[in-house]
Amino acid sequence: MMDVVTAYLYGSLDSDIYMKIPEEFSLSDANSSGSREDYSIKLNKYLYGLKQSGRMSYNRLSEYLLKEGYKNDSVCPCIFLKRSANEFAIIVVYVDDINIIGTPKELPKAIDCLKKEFEMKDLGKTKFCLRLEIEHLNNGIFVHQETYITKVLKRFYMDKSHPLPTPMVVRSLDVEKDPFRPRE
Amino acid sequence: MINDNEDHEPRSIKDCRQSENWPKWKDAIEAELNSLNKRKVFGPVVRTPKGVKPVRYKWVFVRKRNESGEIARYKARLVAQEFSQ
Numbered sequence: 001m002m003d004v005v006t007a008y009l010y011g012s013l014d015s016d017i018y019m020k021i022p023e024e025f026s027l028s029d030a031n032s033s034g035s036r037e038d039y040s041i042k043l044n045k046y047l048y049g050l051k052q053s054g055r056m057s058y059n060r061l062s063e064y065l066l067k068e069g070y071k072n073d074s075v076c077p078c079i080f081l082k083r084s085a086n087e088f089a090i091i092v093v094y095v096d097d098i099n100i101i102g103t104p105k106e107l108p109k110a111i112d113c114l115k116k117e118f119e120m121k122d123l124g125k126t127k128f129c130l131r132l133e134i135e136h137l138n139n140g141i142f143v144h145q146e147t148y149i150t151k152v153l154k155r156f157y158m159d160k161s162h163p164l165p166t167p168m169v170v171r172s173l174d175v176e177k178d179p180f181r182p183r184e
Numbered sequence: 185m186i187n188d189n190e191d192h193e194p195r196s197i198k199d200c201r202q203s204e205n206w207p208k209w210k211d212a213i214e215a216e217l218n219s220l221n222k223r224k225v226f227g228p229v230v231r232t233p234k235g236v237k238p239v240r241y242k243w244v245f246v247r248k249r250n251e252s253g254e255i256a257r258y259k260a261r262l263v264a265q266e267f268s269q
Contacts, residue, residue, distance in 0.1 A: 016236075018230075018232060018233070018238040020238045021229060022241055024197075024213060040229070040236075041230075048244075049264035151253070157187055
């Protein structure tokens, strides 16, 4: 998983936008005549909160990835794919978080490709995505929501309650042994 | 009964100043302003042109938590507030 540092700031403005001056901002002497209210600050780049920001940062990212040989279609605009005979890399974009899946050869290439163009933080293997916790174990990938559930339990004063197992249908993931598998 | 005692994120700079963690919030605010300056997001300060209504801004404060729910980082973000007319 990679995190784009200040993703929205990558797009350049296509119209003039003025913003009120933040209170922490010191004015230079040149602008000291009249009240602070008379002045505003002209933006050079998109800021979070502007309507065009999301769209512009997506355009910027997708233009770059398409140029780098990634394929993308309008059904899944957030998925970028690069495939060769035995190798592949998939880049999945969610606002400013990026998940990358790929074969051992293509994966580092995809990461370098993004790092070359954008300032990114490589967070290593994805640990959290859309509130899901992901653990990479030896025998597979374990997906759960422990942190979220603990938070909900606390919220309802249930965190000190005595835990009891709840019976559940046990089903094998082995398709051959699955009694509910579709029959030919 | 719902436990809503969980302390909330500050909603304004004023809230931050009153918080016991003000030094941490102050650092976060400075870091955000530095980052915006470094990326040259702000252009010149100008007298607001006639007929232009500048967009408002707002500070958003979040405490990023790690897997065990401990506070890992204080984060401040300056966002523009654009309203449809």
